[in-house]
Amino acid sequence: MPTVSAVNLTAQLLLLLLWATHPTMATNWLSLARMPRSRPVSGAAPCGRLRGLSVGQVGVCRARGEVMESVRKAAEMVIEECQHQFRNRRWNCSTTPRGVNVFGRVMNQGTREAAFVHALSSAAVAVAVTRGCSRGELERCGCDRKVRGVSPEGFQWSGCSDNLSYGVAFSQTFVDETERAKGMSAGRPLMNVHNHEAGRKAILHNMQVECKCHGVSGSCELRTCWKVMPPFRRVGAVLKERFDGATEVRLSRIGSRTALLPRDPQVKPPAARDLVYLAVSPDFCRLDPDNGIPGTVGRRCNGTSRLAPDGCELVCCGPGYRAGRAEMVQRCSCKFSWCCSVRCQQCKNTVMIHTCRE
Template sequence: MPTVSTVNLTAPLLLLLLWATHPTMATNWLSLARLPRSRPVSGAAPCARLRGLTPGQVGVCRARGEVMESVRKAAEMVIEECQHQFRNRRWNCSTTARGINVFGRVMNQGTREAAFVHALSSAAVAVAVTRACTRGELERCGCDRKVRGVSPEGFQWSGCSDNLSYGVAFSQTFVDEPERAKGLSAGRPLMNLHNNEAGRKAILHNMQVECKCHGVSGSCELRTCWKVMPPFRRVGVVLKERFDGATEVRLTRIGSRTALLPRDPQVKPPAARDLLYLAPSPDFCHLDPDNGIPGTAGRRCNGTSRLAPDGCELVCCGPGYRAGRAEVVQRCSCKFSWCCSVRCQQCKNTVTIHTCRV
C-alpha cells in the first residue's frame, strides 16, 4: 500500500507559492479602495492582513507604513478616474462585486484596458504620495526646494514645488515590485513595467508652473514661481489619448535579451510615453461574469451619434438599442441676485433616452 508523505511548508514559502499561482497580482492592491477608512493600512499586523498585496509590497508597507494611506487614496483615484474616462465606452471600468481583482479577470489579459489601468495606477500612486509630501503629512519628504535661481523667462524659482521625484520613486518601488519579482524575460512583466513608467511620464511631461507677483500695487516687478503637478483629471485625459493610440507588440529576442517590438513591422517603435499591449481586447458586448464583464445590456447611449464612441451602434454592438421617453427635472430660468446668489426654477422636460437592448 503506497504511503502518503506530507511536507510542512513554512509560512513564507507557502505565501510565495500562493502568490506564484495566483492569476495576477500586479493591480490587486487596488482592492485597498474597498477598505473602510477606519481600518488602518500600516503597521506590521495590518500590513500582513491586507489582501491583494504581494509579499514584496507587504515588505514596503511594513518599512514605509506612513505612505500606505496615500496608496489607499490612489486606489480610490484610479477607480474614479477610470470610470470617468471610459463612461461612454463598452468597457466602462465596472468593478466586480467582490474579490481583490476589482476590475475582474480582464486585467489578467495583456489588453489595452490592462495597459491603461497599469499606467493610471502608477500615476495615481505618484500623485497621491507627492500631494502628501507637499501637505507635510509624511516625515521623510516635504517640498522640493532644489530648483533655485532665475529662469530663462526671467522669474525667480522659489516657493514650495511639488516633490514629484519622491512620489515617482515610491511608485517605482511599490507598483513595479510585482513585475520585478516575476523577472524580465516574459512579455507581460515587460509590458506592465513599460506602461507603469508611461503613467508616471504623463505627470512629468505635464507639470505646471504657478507664480506670485511682487511689487508696488501688484506691479509684478518680480515673480516667484514653483512647479506643481497637473490635475489628475488631466493625467487621465492624456493616458486615455495614449490608450486610443496604443501599440500592439510581441515579445522578441534580440541577442541575449528580450524586448517588446510592434507586431506590425511597418509601425515605428513606441516611445516611452506610449502604451503597449500584447493581446486584442474582447468585444465587451455580452455578459461574462467570470471575467468581470457586465456587457452593455441596459446601458444608455447617444442615439444621435453614429461614429462617436458613445454612439448606440458602437456601445450596443450593433443596431440593438431602443428609444424611450422620460421626464427629467432641470434647472431653468436662472437669475443672478445681488449679491451673490443664483436662483433657478425647476422645469420638467420630456427627453428621448436610448438604451442597449437586453
C-alpha cells in the same frame, strides 16, 4: 524516472500557471479602495492583513507605512478616473462587487484596457504620494527645494514645488515590485513595467508652473514661481489618448535579452510614453461574470451618433438598442439675487434616451 529537463519544464509550467491564476499577480492593491477609511493601512500587523498586496508590497508597507494612506487614496483615484475616461465606452471600468480583483479578470489579460489601468495606477501612486509630501503629511519628504535661482524667462524660482521625484521613486518601488518578482524576461511583466513608466511620464511631461506677483499696488515687478503637477484629470486624459494609439507588441529576443517589439514590422517601435499591449481585447458586449464583464445591456448610449465611441451602434455592438422618452427635472430661469445668491426654478423636460437591449 523523469529527466532533469522534464522536471524543470514542469516547474516552469506550474510557475506560469501560478502567475496566470494567483489573485495577487495583477494590480490588486487597488482593492485598498474598498477598505473603510476608519481602518488603518500601516503598521506591521495591518500590513500583513491587507488583501491584494504581494509579499514584496507587504514588505514595502511595513518599511514605509506612513505612505500607505496615500496608496489607498491612489487606488480610489484610479477607479474614479478610469470610470470617467471610459464612461462612454463599451468597457466603462466597471468594478466587481467584492474580492481583490477590482476590475475582474480584465486585468489578468495583456489588453489595451489592462495597459491603461497599469499606467493610470502608477501615475496615481506618484501623484498621491507627491501630494502627501507637499502637504506635509509625510515625515520623510517635503517640498522640492532643489528648484532655485532665476529662470530663463526672468522669474525667480521659489515657493513649494511638488516633490515629484520622491513620488515617482515610491511608485517604482511599490507598483513595479510585483512585476520584478516575476522576472523581467516574460511578456506581461515587461508590458506592465513599460506602461507603469508611461504613466509616470504622463505627469513628468505635463508639469505646470504657478507664479505669484510681487510689487507695489499689485504690480508684477517680481514673480516667484514653483512647479506643480498637472491635475489628475489631465493625466487621465493624456493616458486615454495613449490608449487609443497603443501599440500591439510581441515578445522578441535581441541577443541575450528579451524586448517588446511591434507585432507589425511596419510600425515604429513604441516610445517610452506610449502604451503597449500583447493581446486583443474581448468585445465586452456580452455578460461574462467569470471575467467581471457586465456586458452592455441596459447601458445608455448616444442615439444621434454613428461613428463616435458613445454611439449606440458601437456601445451596443450593433443595431440592438431602443429609444424612449423620460422626464428630467433641471434648474431653469436662474436669477442672481443681491447679495449674494442664485435662485432657480425647477423645470421638467421630456428627453429622448437610448439604451442597449439584448
